[in-house]
Amino acid sequence: MKIELESKAVLSGQHFLNGDVACAEGALAVGCRFFAGYPITPATEIAERMARRLPQVDGVYMQMEDEIGSIAAVLGASYAGVKSMTATSGPGFSLMLENIGLAIMTETPCVVVNIMRGGPSTGQPTMPGQQDVMQARWGSHGDYEIIALAPSSVQEMFDLTIEAFNLSETYRVPTFVLADEIVGHMWERVNIPSAKAIQVVNRKKPENPPSEYAPFKPDEDLVPPMASFGEGYRFHATGLTHDENGRPRTDSAEVQQRLVQRLCEKIRRNADKIVKVxxxxxxxxxxxxxxxxxxxxxxxxxxxxxxxxxxxxxxxxxxxxxxxxxxxxxxxxxxxxxxxxxxxxxxxxxxxxxxxxxxxxxxxxxxxxxxxxxxxxxxxxxxxx
Amino acid sequence: MPVRIWREPLDADKIKVSKAEIHILKDQCKGCDFCIEFCPKQVLETSEELNIKGFHPPIVIDESRCVLCDFCTAICPDFAIFVIEKDCKEGC
Amino acid sequence: MTEKSLELKHPYERFLRKERMPHIWCEGCGNGIILNCFVRALDELNIDLNNVVVVSGIGCIGRISGYTNTDSFHTTHGRPIAFATGVKLAKPKLKVVVISGDGDLFAIGGNHFIHAARRNVDITVICANNFIYGMTGGQYGPTTPLEAWTTTTPYGNIEHAFNLVHLAAASGAVYVSRWTALHVRRLKESIKKALQKEGFSFIEAVSQCPEIYGRYNKMKTAISMMKWFKEASEVRNFSDPAKAEISPDKIIVGEFVDIEKPSYGRLLREMKAKLKTKQK
CATH class of the missing domain: 3.40.50.920 (Rossmann fold)
Incomplete structure (x- = not known):
């Protein structure tokens, strides 16, 4: 099959797309250059679109051995400084939850799209559901806050994927696009604006030299600036409770209190800026x-x-x-x-x-x-x- | 124990044998004794002394026996021992 | 030994996060030796530490990423290889090294291991194989020998162990070796080789856990475990990894595989380059 060769990241213009494809295009438009995933109905079209489009814009499409590996690779790519995402549905989302907790703890910007189908378990793979909204909020263990957006149209699949990346980069928190199967598979008109008209937010970078960099020391907005691997900062990140230097502190109630509180408060205190209705x-x-x-x-x-x-x-x-x-x-x-x-x-x-x-x-x-x-x-x- | 020499090397006067300087970071030691056990020249032994962590670090019994093989540096799990070549410019 | 010891720095200090020392590992644990071999390999290769990323999983050896003075990430249990895959593909200039344990890499993380090897992702994986889950107090794992006593095999282990070098070779690794914690020079040399190899390289470092493995299996001290390594080891380079199962009286060590095969990263780059010429 011959495939049409686009070379632009932003396919400005009017298109007739399904929700999954619009989601992929939104991700590309906002600068996502790494996708790791595992095929699952009804989110597979996102992976397929990314497999075709990412190499065209010098990105990486990676099909992992399962959803656990997918989210882990997404976290790795994000720490290497590349905007990353994965897309899945309920069963895959369940598998990702532990590493979503790791993303929360290590404050890794990333986007996880969940095209919700009927559950529990394998449920009804081709049928719609909105059964994972509480799982998205509470599924990983421990106390935390995340951001989740719920598109209701194909246009919004495009727009809110962009929004999800921007929020994720701003607050260093995994951000979910929670769409149901109907929105994912529905075909509608989508307006893709010009590249210039798309608002792109990138994570805050440290301004101090490596010797003074504390990877988890927050600014006033409670979000720490984020260095990437290979930039000379030589920092450590861990899923263990850690202090501002990233050093594991499994023995201190105070550090646990301060860290968990900040992870929650950076979202709660900024809720007014985040929430859209x-x-x-x-x-x-x-x-x-x-x-x-x-x-x-x-x-x-x-x-x-x-x-x-x-x-x-x-x-x-x-x-x-x-x-x-x-x-x-x-x-x-x-x-x-x-x-x-x-x-x-x-x-x-x-x-x-x-x-x-x-x-x-x-x-x-x-x-x-x-x-x-x-x-x-x-x-x-x-x-x- | 006297060293038994079978034959004096012909170039013994020209060859300079390196001398070792063994450094033990006592408080880093966890007392596994690998450096003592696996030293091919039996340069070290367990000391009576207790370090900050309550382990007996090694002590050098005869530095002159060390041939700078560096095995102790390499096998130490705690980076508590290393050997450098003595600066013998002014004789040692 | 002189008073100078206090002033002089250990030659490998610059490779370590000094403020986090001493490490958490027990006296006589092989993990410190593996760390030692790893930093000596970095030293001898003269690699820019800014380009090294150490990724580890959960378990005693999992703490290693916190000690190396490089970029580092301590992932969830079993997932360091998948995380490392993401790092490497997103930023190919980085040297990405996974150092983790037998349980982390081959029980909970076994799937990621075989697939990363199959894809030939350009990373180096060093497995500290101590035959046991040390961090949780000594339960049997995928490499525990038959009949061994552990806290969850109180009547002796009845599971067959993985032969890691065979598994790695069969999965497609381009470089496979096994050494014990006693083979500090060969292990270091092997790490150097693996770091320079394009593709998925794997080193099994048989390591001693005197505290909760040796003590319960007729090896009372770390030294007695090291003596076991000394007596049981037999170097057989490029012998058949299928026949290199570890047994109480024989540990076949050496290099088993050293082949050339294009890495995932290279194939990806080539695919993208081809695409670019078509786009024009």
């Missing part, structure tokens, strides 16, 4: 839907239909799932009579919404298997409130 028709809303990913598309349609029928409905679409948009939801929960949360799982984000909504009633709409929520079903729920 889309507010639709919420100004005068009396009832509202809180949704993300594929479920938010049906919710939008339902909200519009409800408005047409005289119901003052609105939609809060979560673009950022983690850190959780507490403030944004709280504000709406205080205004409306009730909230509806449709999710393609058996109740995950709804728990967070209930925690924040406090007294405001929250109606949960579960959906498992092939079909996403129908607008009519959500409309029905809005009408019954």
């Amino acid at each position: 889309e507010r639709i028709l919420l100004e005068d809303a009396e009832v509202a839907v809180v949704a993300y990913g594929i479920a938010s598309r049906a919710a939008l349609s339902a909200v519009r239909k409800a408005r047409a029928q005289g119901i003052k409905a609105g939609l809060l679409r979560l673009v950022t799932v983690w850190p959780f948009p507490d403030k944004q939801i709280e504000k709406i929960a205080q205004k409306v009579k009730a909230l509806v949360v449709p999710e393609m799982n058996y109740g995950q984000i709804v728990r967070e919404v209930r925690r924040v909504a406090k007294e405001t009633p929250v109606v949960f709409m579960s959906k498992l298997g092939e079909e996403p929520h129908k607008p009519a079903e959500i409309l029905d729920a809005l009408r019954r409130l």
